[in-house]
Amino acid sequence: MNYYGEVVARLIEELSRLPGIGPKSAQRIAFHILNLPREKAFDLANTITEARKTVKYCQVCQNLADADPCHICEDEARDRGMIMVVEDPRAMAAYEKTREFKGLYHILHGAISPLHGISPAEIKIKELLTRLGGEELHEVVIATNPTIEGEATAMYLSRLIKPLEIKVTRIAHGVPVGGDLEYVDEATLARALDGRREL
Amino acid sequence: MNYYGEVVARLIEELSRLPGIGPKSAQRIAFHILNLPREKAFDLANTITEARKTVKYCQVCQNLADADPCHICEDEARDRGMIMVVEDPRAMAAYEKTREFKGLYHILHGAISPLHGISPAEIKIKELLTRLGGEELHEVVIATNPTIEGEATAMYLSRLIKPLEIKVTRIAHGVPVGGDLEYVDEATLARALDGRREL
Numbered sequence: 001m002n003y004y005g006e007v008v009a010r011l012i013e014e015l016s017r018l019p020g021i022g023p024k025s026a027q028r029i030a031f032h033i034l035n036l037p038r039e040k041a042f043d044l045a046n047t048i049t050e051a052r053k054t055v056k057y058c059q060v061c062q063n064l065a066d067a068d069p070c071h072i073c074e075d076e077a078r079d080r081g082m083i084m085v086v087e088d089p090r091a092m093a094a095y096e097k098t099r100e101f102k103g104l105y106h107i108l109h110g111a112i113s114p115l116h117g118i119s120p121a122e123i124k125i126k127e128l129l130t131r132l133g134g135e136e137l138h139e140v141v142i143a144t145n146p147t148i149e150g151e152a153t154a155m156y157l158s159r160l161i162k163p164l165e166i167k168v169t170r171i172a173h174g175v176p177v178g179g180d181l182e183y184v185d186e187a188t189l190a191r192a193l194d195g196r197r198e199l
Numbered sequence: 200m201n202y203y204g205e206v207v208a209r210l211i212e213e214l215s216r217l218p219g220i221g222p223k224s225a226q227r228i229a230f231h232i233l234n235l236p237r238e239k240a241f242d243l244a245n246t247i248t249e250a251r252k253t254v255k256y257c258q259v260c261q262n263l264a265d266a267d268p269c270h271i272c273e274d275e276a277r278d279r280g281m282i283m284v285v286e287d288p289r290a291m292a293a294y295e296k297t298r299e300f301k302g303l304y305h306i307l308h309g310a311i312s313p314l315h316g317i318s319p320a321e322i323k324i325k326e327l328l329t330r331l332g333g334e335e336l337h338e339v340v341i342a343t344n345p346t347i348e349g350e351a352t353a354m355y356l357s358r359l360i361k362p363l364e365i366k367v368t369r370i371a372h373g374v375p376v377g378g379d380l381e382y383v384d385e386a387t388l389a390r391a392l393d394g395r396r397e398l
Contacts, residue, residue: 003292005265011250014243019231020224027289029217033247034254034263041251044213045244048232051210052240055233064233066204090226093202 008034060131062107062124064089072105079103084141085128085157087111087150091143103141106131111149112156118149120156128157132164139167146173207233259330261306261323263288271304278302283340284327284356286310286349290342302340305330310348311355317348319355327356331363338366345372 004012008030016026033041057063058070065071072078082103086092092105110123131137140161144150158168173191175184184192203211207229215225232240256262257269264270271277281302285291291304309322331339339360343349357367372390374383383391 003295004263004288005254005269007246007250007253007265008263011246014246018228020227025219027292028219030250031263031288032218034250036251038251042248045247045251047206047210047213048244048247049241051206051229051233052235052237052244054206055204064203064207064230066206071204089203089230093226096202 061105062109062127063092063105077102080134080136081138082141083128083131083137083139084143086143087145087153091145095143101141103139108144108153111144111147111153113149113152116149123153125157125160129160132161132166137166139169141169141171143171260304261308261326262291262304276301279333279335280337281340282327282330282336282338283342285342286344286352290344294342300340302338307343307352310343310346310352312348312351315348322352324356324359328359331360331365336365338368340368340370342370 011033012023012026012030015021015029016023018026021029033044036044054066055064056066056068058065058068058073060069060073063070063072067074079102082101083106084092084095084101084103085106085108086095087108087110089107092107095101095105106124106128108123108125108128110118112118112120112123132140140157142154142157144153154170158170161168172195173188174195175181175188175192181189210232211222211225211229214220214228215222217225220228232243235243253265254263255265255267257264257267257272259268259272262269262271266273278301281300282305283291283294283300283302284305284307285294286307286309288306291306294300294304305323305327307322307324307327309317311317311319311322330336339356341353341356343352353369357369360367371394372387373394374380374387374391380388
């Protein structure tokens with residue numbers, strides 16, 4: 001049933017297709033937008049249009065950026081000897097926030113998942129391989145998510161890259177900093193024990 | 200810090216201003232939009248613009264609708280003897296879904312809340328009063344939310360309208376249908392006892 005009129009119903013429907021937004025949130029957001037000053041609502045719409053128009057994949061690291069190559073790939077100050085492989089731009093942003101990694105990134109845009117029908121050909125692995133020829137490169141850090149799909153992708157990449165005589169590493173699994181052991185799951189505790197280091 | 204480039208950062212920022220959307224969800228939604236087929240992203244932007252342009256307050260009930268008067272106020276089949284007063288269009292939609300109410304609505308767009316600086320003048324009470332003159336009207340049902348603000352608004356309206364010799368009613372408080380008494384809060388249990396009816 002349409003209690004609001006056709007345009008409002010359409011707005012609610014379009015919003016409810018966004019990830020993490022159910023029909024109730026979509027209603028709430030729709031009425032928020034309708035109550036915004038006109039310019040604010042138009043700004044939002046224009047930003048969506050502009051972003052979708054201008055943002056492209058960086059042909060080097062596959063990040064979504066408004067420049068190609070993106071500003072990280074272009075940055076002369078970064079260490080061209082290391083590439084960190086992540087599943088998505090959010091993971092890259094998370095590592096950038098740490099300021100601990102000075103190398104380059106490669107964004108796969110997904111992970112291998114036979115269950116969801118995602119094969120290695122469907123994520124940006126081919127594009128990664130073309131980057132491995134450079135003289136300077138000496139290490140690929142695999143920072144896919146600690147999930148079944150992320151681990152499978154890490155294994156797959158390691159088997160693919162090791163024969164090229166490039167060091168392949170995986171970020172450590174263990175107990176999160178600041179966490180309480182009581183609330184850490186068993187798999188993580190086991191991995192933490194397994195990965196123990198001498199002090 | 201801007202890890203994504205200026206346009207993407209702006210999109211994330213605009214999205215994170217929407218109600219119920221934090222910075223993480225905003226990131227997630229932004230990348231979803233950037234990965235959409237172009238037309239789908241433009242559809243969303245256009246719907247926002249169109250909705251904000253065409254949707255207006257219905258001058259009778261103050262509902263946000265694309266017609267003025269809205270289709271409910273125009274509907275000849277509805278009972279013009281009753282007006283249900285609600286805080287927002289979502290409450291109206293919730294009652295419409297029940298198909299139990301055949302009268303007209305009045306949307307206040309808020310509730311009186313001295314704490315948040317919302318006085319009676321800031322919600323659509325004046326507009327409600329102008330609707331009370333008609334011969335047919337015999338009952339105003341107050342269906343503001345069961346919150347402190349909603350109750351205060353109900354009390355205020357009842358004092359305002361009763362002297363006009365129009366019946367003013369309030370929707371019942373009680374235990375929700377299908378609920379388990381164990382999980383119902385004490386205030387609701389007390390109100391349910393207070394409002395008990397003979398079988």
